Structure formats: C-alpha cells, structure tokens
Amino acid sequence: MADIRESVLTAWQAALVDKLAGIGKPVYTVRPQAADGGSDADYPHIHLDPPVATAWDTSTEDGRDIVQRVHVRWRGQSLVPGQQLMAEVYDLLHHGDLEMTGWRLVLLQLEQEFVTDLGGSFDGVCEYRGLVEKS
C-alpha cells in the first residue's frame, strides 16, 4: 500500500513544477550546486521548498492542508524583473487549478509574499496555501 503522505506531496510538487514551467524559467525542487559550493542554477529561476502538509481529514475522506513556499530568485540591482516574475507566479497559482494524480485540489491561494535582498541577488518569497482531498 502506498504511503499517503509521500504520494500527496509527490503529486503536489509534480503538479506545481508542471504548472510553473509554463512561465519559461527554470523550476527547481533542488537547486544545482557547483563543486565549490556555489550555485550552478540559471538565473532567474523558481525554486520550490519542500511543502509542509497537515492533516485535513474528515470521517470519510483524506485531505491535506499544504503550505508551499515558492522562491523567485534573480540577480541584479533592480526589484522590477523579479517582482514581475512573482506576478506571473501569482497569475498561474492564485485560485488556479492543479492536476494531481490521486488527489483533487479544493483551494489554492496566496497567503503572503515578500522580497529579501541577498546582496547581489534577490529572493522573492511567495507563500501559497492549498487544500487537497483524495480523489
């Protein structure tokens, strides 16, 4: 019998990667790393943190309440190009659909977003919340 926790998180992230690939920038769940420890990732790119899921079960159905942070990473001195990319993520995800094997999306929406200056690059953090139920 499949591990429900693994299957929902796998389905969730696979669906997000597919969806965000439509933006046309690299989408990473694990960012490539150079031998010297630096980043080998192409910029700008989108990086998905591991999702955090809590039980959202009822007497008759399995469900998960998932918090997902999506990072938009870009280099340069301007906030504008990255924030435009964050807006593209929002247009795709906020109240959007996700096709997941074995699970059905009930709700997907932005909870918060902010930008952190990393000194030469920026990290645009977009936190989404999703409700899913087993289909």
Add this chain to the structure above:
Amino acid sequence: MAKGAGRLALLKKAGTAIAGVKVSTMDCEGTPIDVSDQNSSGMVQLLAGVFTGRQMTLGVTGVEADEVLRNIAADPSQQLYLTDLTFVFGNALAAKDTITGDFFMTKYGESAADDGAVTFSATFVSSGSWTLT
C-alpha cells in the same frame, strides 16, 4: 471497554455516511416532572420514574462534500422528515452501537469563507422513540 476514535462515529443516510463530517454529536435529553410543594423542605422533588419531552438530537459539522443534506434542506418542497438516518458510535461495539429512528432536520447551514473550503452544519431531532441496537 474499548475507547472509540471520534472519526469512527458516523451519521448515515440510507446506509451511506454523510461525507465531509469532522465532528458528529449525539445528545439525549428529557425533563422530569417537578412535584415540589410546601412539604418538600425547600428541595426539588421530581416525580419518580416519569420523564417528559424525551428527545435525541444528532448533529454534524464538517466540510461540505456530497450535497445530500443541502439538497434536502434547500428544497422548499422537502418536509425535512427523515426516516433513514442511522447514527453509529465510534466504539466498534458488537451490540448497542447503532441508533435508528425518525428525525426532523431542524437546522442546516453552510459557511463559505474566501480563504477556506465550504463548511456545513446540520441538526436533527427525534420524533417518537428511537431504537438502539
């Protein structure tokens, strides 16, 4: 005595569990007859062995999922009198774990917040005696 998980307590209609339920409740109540008088020394005296107004109330709250109760409650042609409700306790007992009877749905409500799923609640009160089997 085995303890029971709450999720195993189910309210069923026509043998199928109402979907999306997160909390189910069961209350039994009745009112004894007060026969206190001047000779009761200031204490309440109740008529022995006699109850009035005995009634069972069943309730469910949860995430709306199957429209079964909504379709009954929101249809003005429905009488809200249900003869096929079953309440099963969560203890998985071999006997005396199922209640059946005739119930009126006295309240049904939904809440649809913009940052969550549609939730519902419903209340049922018994009409006449129920059966515990």
